Amino acid sequence: MATANKIEHNLINEVNLCSVCLEQYKLPVTLPCNHSFCQTCLAAHIKSSCVNLDPPLGFPCPLCRVFIPAPGRIGQYSLDLWPTKFPENKLLSSVIEKGLLYCKPCQRDEEEVIAESWCQDCSEALCHTCEKYHKKLRPTSHHVVVSVTDLSVSTKTPFSQSLEICEAHDGRKLEMFCKKHSQPCCDVCVTQDHNSCSGFCQLEEVDENLAGPKMEEYLKRDVEKFCSTIEQTIQEEKANMGAIDDMTEKFSNELLELSAAIIQTVKRLEEKHLDELSKLSKESKSKLQQSVDCMEQRLQYLLYWKEILMKNESRQETAHAKRLLSCSRMKRICEDLQNLNYSKLEIDIQAKLLENAQKLKNFTCLAELISNEHLKPVKVIPERNDLATATIKTGGSLKITSASNIKGGDFLSNSKLLLADNGKKSLILCDVDGVLTVLQEKEIPGSPWSVCCIEKYEVLVTLPYEEKVLRLDSDSLEIKETISLECRCYGIATSGNVTVIGTRDSVVMFSGGLKEIRSATLSSDLSSTDDVALDDENYVIYSSHNKHTVRKQDKAGNVLFSYTHEKLKAPYGLDVNRNGEIFVGGYDSDNIHILSRSGQLLRILGGIKKPKWVKFQNDTNRLFVVDLDCNLKVFQFTAPYN
Structure with a gap:
C-alpha cells in the first residue's frame, strides 16, 4: 500500500499542472502529439497562432511545437470549436477530480482501492486485482492495459483508429464504400448523403486500384x-x-x-x-x-x-x-x-x-x-495528362427507341440525365447509375434543343424555333416560366449571372438574367454556332459546324484560341469539365476531340459514329455521348498509375 501511495503521490505532483497556465488542469484535452492542456488554454493558443492565417489549417503544439492539423475537414469547424474536438484526457481528469486515482470497478462496489493500471479501451482505472480479471475475461482480454505512470502510452490515440471514424458524423465507423463517388461511408452517410447511390460494398471488397x-x-x-x-x-x-x-x-x-x-x-x-x-x-x-x-x-x-x-x-x-x-x-x-x-x-x-x-x-x-x-x-492542382493518357472503357449503352432527334442534355442535381428530343418535342429523363434506364418522357410546348441546370431545383430548356427559353422545376419538370427572346436560342450555358446563347448566326451574352438586354455579341464572323459552354474562368467556348472550328473568347470578345484539325469535321456537341478541358464531337469525322484549357489537342477518341451531343460527368469521370441513331453511350476514364 505504501508503494501504491507513493506512485499515486508522484503521479499527481507530476501531471496535475498545465504547462501553459501552470495551474491545475481544467478539462484537460490531449493533442495528437500526446501533450495535454486545459481546453481554455488551448483555445487561447489556437486563436493567437492562427490570427493571420486564411484559412487556418492547424497550429503548433504549445509544448513541442510540432504541427497539429485542424480537426475535421478544412473549414469544417470554426477556431472556437477546435479545442472541443480533441479528446478529453480521462486519466488526468480522474486524477484531478479525486486527488487520488481509484479503481473504477471497485468504486462501483462501493470500495476505494488505489489504481495501478489504466485501460485505454474502457478509459477506466484498475487496481491490481481488477486488472488480472480484466485480462482474463473474454470481452476485455484484448484491451490495452498500461501502468498509470506511463502517461505517454495511457493517453495515446492511434492514428489508424481516427481513420476509421467518419468526420461528418462523429463517432460513426466507416464500413461501406460508395463506388459512384469513390468514398468511404458510415451508416449515416449511406442513408442520408448517398441515398440516391446504388453501388456499395464493404471496405475489404474495394478494387485494388x-x-x-x-x-x-x-x-x-x-x-x-x-x-x-x-x-x-x-x-x-x-x-x-x-x-x-x-x-x-x-x-x-x-x-x-x-x-x-x-x-x-x-x-x-x-x-x-x-x-x-x-x-x-x-x-x-x-x-x-x-x-x-x-x-x-x-x-x-x-x-x-x-x-x-x-x-x-x-x-x-x-x-x-x-x-x-x-x-x-x-x-x-x-x-x-x-x-x-x-x-x-x-x-x-x-x-x-x-x-x-x-x-x-x-x-x-x-x-x-x-x-x-x-x-x-498559383496553380496547385498537379499538372497531369489524365485525359490524354487515361484508360478508357465502355461503361454501358442504351438505345432510346422512343427518341427521334436528341440535340442536348444536362445532369440534374440528383445526378439524373435530362435529354432534349427536338423531333418529338419532349424531354427524356434517364437514370445513369448502374444500368442505363429511361425513367420518364415529358412533352413540352416546342422543339427543345439544349438543356442547362442552373440551380439545385431549376433547369433551362431552349426552344430555338419559338425563340423562347423555358424555366422548369427539375423534380417535376413542370414549366415555371417562359422567357421570350429576340433571337433563335440553340445552345445555352450559365455561370452566376452570366448566360451565353448560341443563335447559329452569332454567340450572345446576357448579364443579370435572360430578361436583361443582351450585353454583348461575342461572335458574328462564324456561322452555325449552335453549341456553347462556359469554363471555370467564365471564358466562352463555342463551335461552328460548317467552319469546323472550336473557339474560346473572353467576355470582352478577345479570341484566346481557335482550334481546327484535319480530323475534326462538322463539330456537334460541346462540353467543358471543371478542369477546363474541352470535349467536342466530330459529326462527320466520327470522333470526339479532347482539348486542354489552352486549346491543345490531348487525344482523339475514334470510332464513335455521328456524335451529336457530349457531356462529361465530373464526379464519376464518365463521358456521355448521343449519336445520330439516339444511342446513349458511356465511356469511363480511369487515371493511369504508371
Whole structure:
C-alpha cells in the first residue's frame, strides 16, 4: 500500500499542472502529439497562432511545437470549436477530480482501492486485482492495459483508429464504400448523403486500384508536386521580401547622398521620407510574411498527412481497409486544399527622386513612394495528362427507341440525365447509375434543343424555333416560366449571372438574367454556332459546324484560341469539365476531340459514329455521348498509375 501511495503521490505532483497556465488542469484535452492542456488554454493558443492565417489549417503544439492539423475537414469547424474536438484526457481528469486515482470497478462496489493500471479501451482505472480479471475475461482480454505512470502510452490515440471514424458524423465507423463517388461511408452517410447511390460494398471488397500500392504511389507523386509548388511560392515571396530590403537600402542611400548637399530644409524632408519609407516597407513585408505564413501552414498540413500516408505505405502488414482509408483521406485532403484560393503576393516599392529636387525650398516632398501589390493565382492542382493518357472503357449503352432527334442534355442535381428530343418535342429523363434506364418522357410546348441546370431545383430548356427559353422545376419538370427572346436560342450555358446563347448566326451574352438586354455579341464572323459552354474562368467556348472550328473568347470578345484539325469535321456537341478541358464531337469525322484549357489537342477518341451531343460527368469521370441513331453511350476514364 505504501508503494501504491507513493506512485499515486508522484503521479499527481507530476501531471496535475498545465504547462501553459501552470495551474491545475481544467478539462484537460490531449493533442495528437500526446501533450495535454486545459481546453481554455488551448483555445487561447489556437486563436493567437492562427490570427493571420486564411484559412487556418492547424497550429503548433504549445509544448513541442510540432504541427497539429485542424480537426475535421478544412473549414469544417470554426477556431472556437477546435479545442472541443480533441479528446478529453480521462486519466488526468480522474486524477484531478479525486486527488487520488481509484479503481473504477471497485468504486462501483462501493470500495476505494488505489489504481495501478489504466485501460485505454474502457478509459477506466484498475487496481491490481481488477486488472488480472480484466485480462482474463473474454470481452476485455484484448484491451490495452498500461501502468498509470506511463502517461505517454495511457493517453495515446492511434492514428489508424481516427481513420476509421467518419468526420461528418462523429463517432460513426466507416464500413461501406460508395463506388459512384469513390468514398468511404458510415451508416449515416449511406442513408442520408448517398441515398440516391446504388453501388456499395464493404471496405475489404474495394478494387485494388483504389487503395493498392499503385494508388499510393500516384497520390505520393501528386503530393510531392503539390509540396513543390507551395515551397516555390514561399521561396519567391521570401525573395520578394529581400528585394524590398534591397530597394529600401538603395533608396535610403539616394536620399542620404542628396541630403548631404542640401541645407536644413533637406534634413527636414529627409526625415519625413525615411519615415514614410520605413512604414511602407514594414507594411509590405508584413503582408508578405502573412502570405508566407499561410503557404507554410498549408505545406505543413500537406507534409503531415503525407508522412501518415508513407508510414502506412511502408508497412507491408497494413490492412487493405486501412490503406484504403489512408488513401481516401489523402485524396480528399488534396482535393480540399486544391479548392482553396492560391495566390502569390508580389510587392514592388518604387521611389523616384524628383527632377527639381535641388529647389527644395519650393517643394514639400522629395520623392514618390508607391507600393504595387499583385496577387497572382498559383496553380496547385498537379499538372497531369489524365485525359490524354487515361484508360478508357465502355461503361454501358442504351438505345432510346422512343427518341427521334436528341440535340442536348444536362445532369440534374440528383445526378439524373435530362435529354432534349427536338423531333418529338419532349424531354427524356434517364437514370445513369448502374444500368442505363429511361425513367420518364415529358412533352413540352416546342422543339427543345439544349438543356442547362442552373440551380439545385431549376433547369433551362431552349426552344430555338419559338425563340423562347423555358424555366422548369427539375423534380417535376413542370414549366415555371417562359422567357421570350429576340433571337433563335440553340445552345445555352450559365455561370452566376452570366448566360451565353448560341443563335447559329452569332454567340450572345446576357448579364443579370435572360430578361436583361443582351450585353454583348461575342461572335458574328462564324456561322452555325449552335453549341456553347462556359469554363471555370467564365471564358466562352463555342463551335461552328460548317467552319469546323472550336473557339474560346473572353467576355470582352478577345479570341484566346481557335482550334481546327484535319480530323475534326462538322463539330456537334460541346462540353467543358471543371478542369477546363474541352470535349467536342466530330459529326462527320466520327470522333470526339479532347482539348486542354489552352486549346491543345490531348487525344482523339475514334470510332464513335455521328456524335451529336457530349457531356462529361465530373464526379464519376464518365463521358456521355448521343449519336445520330439516339444511342446513349458511356465511356469511363480511369487515371493511369504508371
